[in-house]
Every structure is written in C-alpha cells, then in structure tokens.
Amino acid sequence: MSTRLTQRVRRSTLALIGTATLALLLPVTSATAAALDRSTDRTATAAPVDVFMKDHPSDVGIQPHGLSPIWASPDIKVCPTAVECATSQNPIVGQTNYIFIKLRNPGPYGAGGMEQGEIHVYRTTPGGGATWPTHWTEIGWMSVPVYAGVTTVTIPWNGVPGPGHFCLLARWVSPNDPMTFEGPSNSVNTRENNNIAWRNVDSVALSTSGQTEVRPFAIGNVLREPTRNSVVFSEDGAPLRTAGGRLVVDLGPTLFARWVEGGMAGKGIREAGRNRVEIVDPGQASLDNLMLRGNERLTMRLLFTATNPVEKPIAVMVTQFGPDADGKDWADLGGVRYDVTVSKQDR
Template sequence: MISRNPRRRRTLIASAALAVATLFAGVAPAAQAAPEARSDVFIRDNGNDYGYEDSSGSLYSSPDVRVCFTQILCATDDPIVQGGDAFIHVTLNRPGPYGDGYEKGNLQVWYTKQGTVAQWPNQWNYIGSAADVDVPYGTKTVVIPWKVPIGSHFCLLARWLSPTDLPTEGLSTSINTRKNNNIAWHNVNAVPAKIKIPQFRPIVFGWDGREPTAVGDIVFTQPGKPFTGPGRITINLGPDLAARWRAGGAKGEGIERVGETELAIVNPQKARISGLTFKSGEQVPAQLSFTAGAEALGGKYTVHVTQVDQRGNEVGGVEYRITGVQ
C-alpha cells in the first residue's frame, strides 16, 4: 500500500541515501526509525506556519531567522554592515506534525545574492553550522556567527538535518522551502531610507526550475502603511532586463517609465512588471532605490518585491523593512 503521509514516503525513499546525506550534514548515520519514532523539528516559513507540508503563504521571510548585531536576539533584523560581524538567530520548533521522537541534529546556514531566485546548492554559499543541537519540546534559538562578505546584500537559508528528519531537495529553492518544514528562507533587508537621498539595493531575478526557460512577472506590494507617497521607489532594470521587458511588450501596471531602463512604482497597492523571460539558472541583476520624503520621517514601512511565474505562483521574493530617517 502507498502511504498517504508525505513525510513517511520521504523517509522510506531517503533511506538508501541516508548514510551519504548524514555524513554531509555532519551527523552520524543511524538505523532507520519507524515513522512514529522519528523526530520532526521545523522552522516556520511565515507566522501562520505550523509545520505542515506543503506550506502555504509567504515563503521568503521566515520569522524564525533573524540577523542581529549581537548574540542577543533583536526585535527585528538589524541592517547588516558589509565586512562587519553579525549573528544569525534561528529558532527551531519541536514537535512538528510528523513525529515527536527525540534526537540531536545539525543546523546549517547559507547565503546567496539578494534576490527572488537561487538554485540549490550551486548558487548558495555556506556560512556555518551548529552540530549536536538538542531541541526540547517548545522552541530553541541557535546563534551562528557570520562575517558579512563585502560587495552585496544577501538572502539566508537555514536547514535542519537529523538522522530521521532529512529534507528532500531539488534545484528550486522555493520548492525546497515549500515542501520541507526543516528548510526556511529569509530574504529580509532593513533599509534606513534617508530624506531626499536614495538608498540603493541590488536585487537579482531569474529562474531556478528545471525547465529551460520560464516567463514571469515582478510584483510590488506594500502591506500596511504604503511607502509610495511619503517616499519613492524605483527599479533600474539595467540593459539586459529592460531589453527583455521591451521584447515582451513592455507590459505592466502601477508603474511609470522614468528613464531608459528605470521605472517608478506609482501604485502602492500593486505594481507589476510583466512578461519577463528567464533561462534556468540565471540570476539577472537589477537595482532598487528607496528615497524618503519629509512625511516619511520616523515612519516604518514594508515593501515586498515578489517574482511570480506565468501561472501566478510565487517563485520567491524579498521583504524590505524601511524606516524613514533624517
């Protein structure tokens, strides 16, 4: 009989590769456990995530991953300083819905360019890990130090691995995150937006699936109090992405062309750049700018930049948390 529990099926399928996978994860191979004896530690994809697979809702701004200046958990992500020291706080939850067995595991953290897509594992860079982590009933926060590289802004990926709680992974980071409750993606960027002085943030778009090409849209949304109005958001597509947009008919909504390759976001509810074609494995660069007006001083805003495929399914995104400063 075929099991209807996806985690039970995954445990059986993964058994042949268990020794290799656990060596990579830094934990010793163990005898195959019965499904009801397996552990199930999960990292939330969003505030409404209780560990069920596939997860629903946003998948790129996990509340269980946070970047702070110190080893003390910060209330929200601190703006990282390139070349400086930071601490990545990852909160682990136990038990999840697929088992309550106890075992120690290994927490890994990786980084990639700030953007909506990245193929696993070749477009990710290893930061560090914590081995033999003991997760009690409830939650446990693990802190991993990070020397922030110079040259860009970054997305983070947290992976929990234990002998009976290994992820099943393919090329697509978004699919891996959606289908595995022990993988979490954190694409959050803190932006101190200065009055009349643009703050620039690099971002990459592309395609992380196996299909040779894909067509998708870039969508801007501003939940809560909008930044557009008190402030200004533009995106410089660059010559490559701008040429693709024109080749697709220069379609969109809630946007205004303000330069040869630059667009302004004029609709705070939803703005969309449509009809972009990407090859598998591409990461095409663009640049965002955030400029605060006087009315934005002291205000706090959230902007989501999301990539969706031609069926409207979310591929990935970045959450920008903006504070208006002098």
C-alpha cells in the first residue's frame, strides 16, 4: 500500500473510531439516534485535512520524502519586529523577537477545508542528534484557524537567552491531522510528518579586522547504545577561502579525548592547539569516529575568522552523520548552514 493511501486509511479509521466511541457514551433515544445518524453521515463524507510546512524549497508535503537537507525550512523565519522581514535573522538576545511560520493548506492528503489547530515552536542548541522531546524547550504556541492557501502565524519570542544561536522546530498539532509517526529522532520525525518543520540557519557577520565569531554546535545520540559519528563540512557556492576565511573547531576536552580515542580520524583537517582542529578545506572535510554514549549530547565550538570582504554571503554547512532511530547506519542527524558575511574594517 502506498504511503499516501496508508495515511488516508489511517486518518479515516481514526475518524470512524471517534464516532463509534461517541455513540457508546450517549443515551440512545430516537432523537439522539437520528442525530448520530446525521453525525455519522458527516464524518463519512468529511473532507480529509492536511496542513503542512515545507522542509525544503521543493517540498510539496509528501511524507516521507528524500529531500535534503531537511533542517533549513523556508517556512520558519525569525525577525526583530512584528513586521515580517525579507530574510530570517539571528534573534537579538534579551528582547522580544518574532517567529513567522507559514502553514499551507491543503497538502497532498487534504481537500483544503478550514482546520483549527495549534502551532508550537521549540528551540535547542544548534547541531544534530537532538532527542525529542528531551532536548527541546518550548518558546510559545498559538491556536489558529488555517484556511485554504497559506496562513502566516506570528509567535512572539520574549527574552531570548544568550548567546542567541538556536535550532528551531515548529509542530502543527491537530486532532483531524495527526502525526503519522513520532519517536526520539527529530530527523526521522521531520521526514515522516509534514506537520513538522525544522530550521537551523545561522548568520555569521565578520569584518576584516580579524575578530573571531564563535558558534556552538552540538552532536547527539538518540539511541540508548553508544554510536560512532562524523561531523562533515561542506560549502554551497563560493568557498570560504575567497574571504580569506579560517574555521577552527574547539572540541573541548571530552570530545577531543573521544576523537583521539577514535584514532584522530578525519580528512581536510589538522591540529591547531589544545583541543582544537583547523578545518583546512571547509568544502570537503570531516571529523570521524566520534563516540557518543547512549542518549548523550555534547557541544563543540566553531571559530570563524576572515580577512577579505565579500559581496554575497558564503554558505558553510556543518552536518552530523551517524546511526539513527530508524535503523540506518549513516543518516543525516541534523546540521547548520552558516551564512558568512565579511565587511571592511571600520575606521
């Protein structure tokens, strides 16, 4: 049976079960029997509901899908004011920011009728391997009607904590449009549910003065048993070297010791001091054989510098790969796209 047909059958079955339960609870009279008959008729003929958010610009709501990456949703945007900005920005620490979420109706399994539900937004440390719901903190939620077309919801984000760099997760929750699967792996949940969207995009503003911008990056293990993982570096578009850029990873004592125990495996890298590794080629580098204990999540630091101004942002992608909860030995467990800009030194 196809995924689409399976989900339609599942949703229809849930609706019929709900009607049957109601019939058992109500006293049976001729009036209520007639009402139940009418209710059953409405349930049987009710149009299916499917509200979705895009995981990727090419996403049309099919669940699951094979698009990648799934952690840079275009339907989640952070802005400093209640007026939607053109492009998502890093939140400003200590003040109210606003999260804009686009809900699309209908998806491939719906008919476009209005649906009432709740949109919930969560945050976690940027990176991969964030266990659901353990590593996620709710920012806010809102009950909202979603009509045919695109509905934009605005969630205030009060008192953003420092350092102001987060992964964001949006979840559409509706009894008539349920999740098809939920487990500990956020990457699996996102692929399996068009009700979930995930955004890990961070801006890194540098100048030719040579200051260092630091970004946290966490890697985690959603399984109960130890796993071996890799952190892979890549570029989308112009390479970081065009800006005279340098990227150094401070693994910290725990992760550095794990990397040494794993044979200091990797490519396109070299040691750069205590607990640090320089990413010599950010376009094709990796830190490999990093052991994580069951349900463990550890954070490293990425240190960016540059010397030459650039006209357009440079995209550096950092992704965790390793075993996932669906049984895959090598899966994208989450990552971050860093949009690096370099301006001339202020005089």
